[in-house]
Structure formats: structure tokens, C-alpha cells
Amino acid sequence: MAETIEETYETAVTRKVVRTSLKIEEKSSSTKTTTMTTPAKLYGRELSTYDEVDVDELLSKLSQEELTMLAKEVDPDDNFLPPSQRNNYDCEKDPTGPLNRKKLIEHINKQALETPDRPEVKPFVAGVIRGKKWIPPPPPEKIRDAEEQITIDLGDEYEQALGTATQEEIIDLAAILGFHSMMNQDQYHASLLNKGQPVGLGWDGITKATKQKVYPMDPPNDTDPDDTLTRVKENDPKLIDLNWNNIKNISEEKFERLFEALKTNTNLEVLSLVNVGLTDRSAQALAEAVEQNSGLRVLNVETNFISPQGVVQLVKALLPRASIEEFRASNQRSQVLGNKIEMEITQLVEQNPTLLRLGLHLEYSDARHRVATHLQRNIDRIRKDLTLRLQFRFFNNLQKGARSQ
Numbered sequence: 527m528a529e530t531i532e533e534t535y536e537t538a539v540t541r542k543v544v545r546t547s548l549k550i551e552e553k554s555s556s557t558k559t560t561t562m563t564t565p566a567k568l569y570g571r572e573l574s575t576y577d578e579v580d581v582d583e584l585l586s587k588l589s590q591e592e593l594t595m596l597a598k599e600v601d602p603d604d605n606f607l608p609p610s611q612r613n614n615y616d617c618e619k620d621p622t623g624p625l626n627r628k629k630l631i632e633h634i635n636k637q638a639l640e641t642p643d644r645p646e647v648k649p650f651v652a653g654v655i656r657g658k659k660w661i662p663p664p665p666p667e668k669i670r671d672a673e674e675q676i677t678i679d680l681g682d683e684y685e686q687a688l689g690t691a692t693q694e695e696i697i698d699l700a701a702i703l704g705f706h707s708m709m710n711q712d713q714y715h716a717s718l719l720n721k722g723q724p725v726g727l728g729w730d731g732i733t734k735a736t737k738q739k740v741y742p743m744d745p746p747n748d749t750d751p752d753d754t755l756t757r758v759k760e761n762d763p764k765l766i767d768l769n770w771n772n773i774k775n776i777s778e779e780k781f782e783r784l785f786e787a788l789k790t791n792t793n794l795e796v797l798s799l800v801n802v803g804l805t806d807r808s809a810q811a812l813a814e815a816v817e818q819n820s821g822l823r824v825l826n827v828e829t830n831f832i833s834p835q836g837v838v839q840l841v842k843a844l845l846p847r848a849s850i851e852e853f854r855a856s857n858q859r860s861q862v863l864g865n866k867i868e869m870e871i872t873q874l875v876e877q878n879p880t881l882l883r884l885g886l887h888l889e890y891s892d893a894r895h896r897v898a899t900h901l902q903r904n905i906d907r908i909r910k911d912l913t914l915r916l917q918f919r920f921f922n923n924l925q926k927g928a929r930s931q
Contacts, residue, residue: 747772751780758794759787766793771800781808785815788822796824804830813843820847826854828885834860834867837886841874844881854885861887868893876900882908 568576588596598614601607648656688696749769757765770776781804788794804812809832816822827840837855844850863871863886872893875881882905888894 749773751776755780755784755787758784758791761791761793763793767796767798768794769796769798770802771798773802776802778805778808782811785811788812788815789818791819792821794819794821796826797822798824798826799830800826801829804832806831806833806836809836809840813839816840816843816850817846820849822850824852825850826852826885828854829857831859833858834863837863838867838870838874841871844878845874848878848880851880852883852885853881854883856885856887862889863887865890872896879904879907 567573585593594616598616602612604612650656691699747769751770751773754765754768754770758768785808788797799812804827809827809830812827816825825840832840832855837858840855841853844853868888868890871886871888875884875897878900882901884897884901888897
């Protein structure tokens with residue numbers, strides 16, 4: 527039996543008429559086919575009788591109440607209607623005034639507080655159980671029999687050793703054998719650290735949360751920017767490490783003066799400007815100063831407002847002098863640098879022969895692998911050069927000693 531749908535369209539009235547018919551096909555050895563068509567019906571009448579019905583005329587004959595009832599017959603799963611029109615709820619009350627959310631919440635809270643609680647059927651008494659107490663059912667007999675039948679023969683020597691062992695010794699033995707499920711976390715770590723068993727924690731003890739350690743806050747940075755700025759400008763030989771970390775409200779004018787003095791300074795080796803509000807303008811001035819400075823070895827500008835292009839300028843500024851060994855610039859305004867910026871930084875790092883450490887978050891594995899490989903190559907080369915220098919110095923000392931004898 528097969529079901530077919532016949533569709534006809536009328537030009538005068540734009541209405542689609544669907545007819546459903548059933549076909550029954552029977553095939554015999556003589557390949558004879560018999561077809562029977564049964565028209566579909568609606569409310570006991572054939573669909574063809576509804577072809578001439580005018581829907582607009584029917585709707586005009588309905589009353590307002592009937593139209594309202596018909597409008598409420600909506601499909602809640604119809605995605606073409608907004609959610610507010612997919613329900614049958616229709617509030618017929620007139621609004622009492624404009625909506626005031628604050629007063630409405632105050633009214634609800636007040637009503638909740640003034641409404642008396644429901645009286646308890648049985649008053650609460652401390653220590654008295656109200657209702658039935660839940661008792662867990664006994665385990666099945668098969669499980670109990672299996673637990674009773676499990677016995678392990680360890681031998682007299684092991685039985686005697688385990689029988690006289692203390693709880694701390696058994697916990698240490700379980701940690702050595704890797705029976706982590708037999709211990710809680712505090713017992714396991716106490717065994718690893720060769721500490722005594724915490725008080726009140728047995729095999730059935732409950733491990734409480736470890737109390738948080740309260741560490742004192744880091745003291746504020748008491749570096750005087752004006753004083754250190756003067757010392758950098760005068761090329762003070764005692765000023766090797768300059769730390770302006772976390773100093774607030776440093777003006778752009780001070781940054782410009784610092785970077786201008788850094789161009790001619792030859793004694794400063796470590797410059798740390800973490801969380802001081804560096805922008806792209808300051809970063810550009812710093813890049814120009816790094817290009818001319820030959821004594822700086824460590825540069826740290828983490829946690830500032832430098833854009834990815836500004837980071838690229840700083841990495842590019844490390845090439846002319848090739849003196850900086852460590853550069854850190856993570857946690858900037860843009861957390862993600864992007865593939866193009868990362869590839870550009872990678873190419874610049876691969877051209878740098880002295881850089882040993884790079885503090886940047888690289889998202890793509892290709893950039894991370896190439897940067898790590900190049901930094902390791904720089905470290906190996908410096909290690910070999912240092913070894914050759916030490917060997918050369920050692921042999922020179924031996925030759926000088928042999929000549930003196």
C-alpha cells in the first residue's frame with residue numbers, strides 16, 4: 527500500500543488544495559496490477575467540497591468572543607511567532623499605574639515578611655526525631671558472604687609484623703606500595719614528607735580543609751623616580767638595577783627623560799618597568815633608547831598598555847646592539863597577539879644572537895617551537911664559548927707555570 531498526495535492550484539483563487547489518496551498494488555505471476563484510489567476526508571466530507579469556501583467570509587461571521595478563542599489556538603512550537611504570542615495567557619486587568627521595579631520588590635519583600643509561617647504539625651524539640659528515621663537496608667546476602675569469604679594468607683612472619691605495626695607505620699607502608707585509595711590526602715603527604723600522622727586523622731577520620739596561609743602584602747615600591755632619573759642621567763656606576771615596578775602616576779615627561787638618559791648610559795644593566803602604565807608612545811621612545819644603549823642586559827615591561835605593534839618595535843630594537851639577554855613583555859593591553867604578529871616576532875627573535883629568555887605568551891605552537899629552539903641554540907653557543915674560554919685560560923696558566931719552573 528502506498529500513499530500519494532495530489533496537489534492542484536487554482537488561478538482564480540490563490541488557494542492550495544491537497545488531496546490524499548491511497549493506492550493498493552498487487553502483483554501476481556502474470557504481472558497484473560490493480561489500483562484503487564480512496565480520497566481523504568475532513569469532518570466526514572471530501573476535501574474537494576472545501577475548495578469553494580471563502581475563509582474571509584467565515585471569519586466575518588464570527589463574533590468577537592469566537593475570534594478571541596480562535597486566536598488563542600496557537601502552536602507553542604511555531605518559531606515564526608515571537609515567544610510572547612505563543613501562549614494562551616491574556617491579562618484583562620487594567621494597569622494600576624506605571625511600573626516601578628523598586629517599589630514592586632519592596633512590596634513583595636514586605637508581603638513575604640508579614641505573611642505568617644505555616645504552623646508545624648509537630649513542634650521542633652532538640653534531640654527528638656520527627657517522623658520516621660531512615661534506616662539503610664541491609665546488604666544482600668551474596669555480598670555479605672563474599673566479604674566474609676575473602677581471606678588473604680600472608681604468612682606468619684608478615685602477619686606478626688602487620689599485627690604489631692602502629693597506624694603511622696601502616697600508612698607509610700600504604701604510601702610506599704601506592705595504595706592511595708586507602709588514605710586521605712593529609713595522610714599521604716605526611717608519609718611522603720616523613721612527618722607524623724596528624725592528630726585526629728585515623729583510617730576513619732575526616733580530612734578537613736587546610737587553613738589558608740595569610741601572607742603579608744608586598745610593601746610599596748619606595749624608589750624615588752626623580753632621584754633615580756638623575757642618577758641614570760649622570761651615568762652613576764653604582765646604579766646597576768633600576769626598578770620602577772608598581773609606581774603609580776608616572777608622567778609621560780618623566781618616561782621621556784628616562785629613556786633619553788638611557789641612550790648614553792653605560793652602567794645600567796637591569797631595567798624593570800612593570801605595571802607603570804606604559805603606552806605605545808612611551809614604548810616607541812623606549813625602543814629608540816634600547817637601539818642606542820649597549821649596557822642593558824635585562825628589560826622587563828610586563829603588565830602595561832602596549833599594543834602588539836609596540837611589542838614588535840621593542841623586539842626589533844633588540845637587534846642593533848644585541849646586548850639584551852632577557853626581555854619580558856607579557857600581559858599587555860591585548861592578550862592575544864595574533865598569528866601575523868607572532869610570526870613577525872619569531873623572525874626577529876631568530877635574528878637575535880644574544881637573547882636567552884623571552885617572556886611573551888605565544889598562542890601558536892609553530893611560533894613557540896621556533897622561538898624555544900632558537901633560544902636553546904643561543905644558550906648552547908654561549909655555553910660552548912664559555913667552556914672554550916675557561917679551557918684556554920687553564921692551558922695558558924699551565925704554560926706559564928711550566929715556563930716559570
